[in-house]
Amino acid sequence: ILLQLTWEAIEDAGISPNTLAGDNVGVYVGASALDYANESLFDPNVATGHFMTGNTLSIISNRLSYIFDFKGPSFTVDTACSSSLVALHEAYRALNSGRIDCAIVAGVNVLASPFPFVGFAQATMLSPDGQCKAFDANGNGYVRSEGGVVLVIKRKDAPRWKGQRSHADIVAVDVNSDGRTVGMSLPSDVEQANLLDRIYKAHGIDPNQLAFVEA
Secondary structure, X not given: OHHHHHHHHHHHOOOOHHHHOOOOEXXXXXXXXXXXXXXXXXXXXXXXXXXXXXXXXHHHHHHHHHHHOOOOOEEEEOOHHHHHHHHHHHHHHHHHHOOOOEEEEEEEEOOOOOHHHHHHHHOOOEOOOOOOOOOOOOOXXXXXXXXXXXXXXXXOOOOOOOOOOOOOOOOOOOOOOOOOOOOOOOXXXXXXXXXXXXXXXXXXXXXXXXXXXXX
């Protein structure tokens, strides 16, 4: 999935993929599930020569570097639901430090095993009616889903190609941990508010000027 999306993202940026081959391009992927591997754990016959390179989180990112011949940092971030956003944070810091000029940032999730569904249902985390009702008093759990995304990110002062285009600028990123909350899987509204306040103050952002908030 990410091989296809990476090719499409590079093309969408107006960059010829072969011009990035051999360059100091970083790859930062957010992923946290091993559904295919989980399905195979009880069947030793599936442990072929391709099993280990097809069922580890590290290879998700390194396969992109291998196929496209990227020479920058390449690793997969697993912070559960925030994996791809934390991957974006790591890419942003690498770009700002001058470590790399270009980054591939990606996230991917596939639901291929029943085990997580059973576990999350036992933990009463999933919505029994299969509907997300965020900020609604009738909210009764969340819904798992599949998807993939790839962004090509470059520093503003990095060399540009003819035809290269940009859809947006990243003003700021940051991450934190909520520490000890009422439950390990539950967030803290206070600590999340502190994180946003730190970002706004550090970059002179007026919250009243924000046009769209996604939670």
